[in-house]
Amino acid sequence: MTTSPATSGTAIDTLVTVDDVSLSFGSVRALVDVSLHLKRGEITALVGDNGAGKSTLVRCISGIHRPDAGTISLDGREVHFRNPEEAREAGIETVHQNLALVEDLTVWQNLFLNRELVHRFGPFALLDRRGMQRKAQEMVAGLAVNVPAVKSRVRRLSGGQRQAVAICRAAGFSSKLVIMDEPTAALGVQETARVEELILRLRDEGHAVLLISHNFAQVMRLSNHVWVMRAGRCVGGRRTAETTGEEIVALITGAKSA
């Protein structure tokens, strides 16, 4: 493998590049010229205070919001997602902060939501319920978290079980990038540990992961790279191995500038 030094490191490993992205909600400038990139096979962490714009940036990448300015590239190509469907089709799956599971539907229905398997009969298509239930069982069986029968409604699941189902859904469907917005914020210690195992396994299976977290220990434990946001701006990035929790905190609060 001989690559020219100019392209190695960026063009080849880089999966997503966010370039000068800005977005305002009325007078609130939620994102201001944000630029960052994340690599294949890595867990990239995104940290920052409440209201720094992390979730908004995630929503831009996953097709819920469209930036006012700037570009997002996937695999070196500019993408302009008009809705979450297009982002999912491109291989970007998101576990949203508010979980994004439908409580009144069952586990298998949630796992296959808008990705339902069907039997075709001419112009008609009926759900392949058996097939989905079987595959859902397989998807869930590999989880470190013990999820009850796939036929049970999500309403009956604990926080950790729900998070596991949401991650399971994001990991399926051959996604290139799995975005997780504070996946352990609402979980207990043991559940957090289990979900962290899941996150590491995602990376080992070759998914790129964008992890938003308030938990510095977790970020230092899991991530390969850290980006820091403050007041709508991306104020710096570090390789996790080359930084410390103190430095990250200083960047977040603005005590230190990049």
Place this chain on the structure above:
Amino acid sequence: MTTTATVAAKRDTEPFSHRLKDVGFWAEWAALVGLVLLVIVFGIADPTFLSSGNIQSMLVAAAILTILAVGQTFVIATGGIDLSVASIMTFAAVVFGQTFAAGWPLAACMLAAVVAGLLIGAINGAVIAKGKITDFIVTLGALSFASGAALVLSDGKPVTVINAFLLRLSAGGVGILGWSAIIAAVVAVIAHVVLFRTRFGTHVLATGGSSEAATATGISTARVKIAVYVISGTLAGLGAILLIARVGAAEPASNTSFLLNSVAAVVLGGVSLMGGRATITGPVIGALLLTALTNGLTLLGVSQFYQPVAVGIVVVLAAFLTRFQR
């Protein structure tokens, strides 16, 4: 042998007797229990209630309400409500009457009625989904608009519709089942399949359960919203045809009791007004219950004025029970 049998029987009855003490169990089956109770009470009070002639006429009478309730179920499953169903039915009936008076062939008149319902439903859905205005307000506007348009279009006068086919539709049938009852049953079966066996049905329930979660998976909740109002409007158009067949005329007079009863049937059927949880069987049983209630009261010679009173009480009782649903 006998011991194992009793053990098995015990095992079966034990949890069941437990379930009988569980309010949630009754909440889920409120409509069915209510229907059975009504049938027993009315059947004892007046033997003609269970005569095949009366059952036949009850099923025919329940047909229109069933069809409207099925449409209403789809809307309520998304967390909305269609207050305009009855007015759309009136408007569609008037469209039928006017085209019939203008000498259109019957098939074209029927098509016109259904399309009229579909169009108003589509407008409802589009304004709600794209204009982001509350379902309640938009369909309240449509209620007024459609009943007014019916009066304008017909100049306030009914049109007599006499036609051999419609006569057969209202009077004929197979055995105890009149044609309109059969049509309603077919509509209910198709609706059940659509709601539980198609992607669209899942998306309807997802939209009602959490429109945010549905959107995040790429479901276009706007399209789902429009579709359920189109279904409701189209079924109101179908209801108009059955109404004309039964009455023998297209009347611009409003059918307000159908509005209340369609919502009532859905609530009786245990469908959550918050959206996300629905069945088709429940509202169908609800429609049968409401029809049996009015029919039985009429047979017993209770003044018509008391019927809305009874319906009101039953509906609020049912809504109260749904609080205990699991």
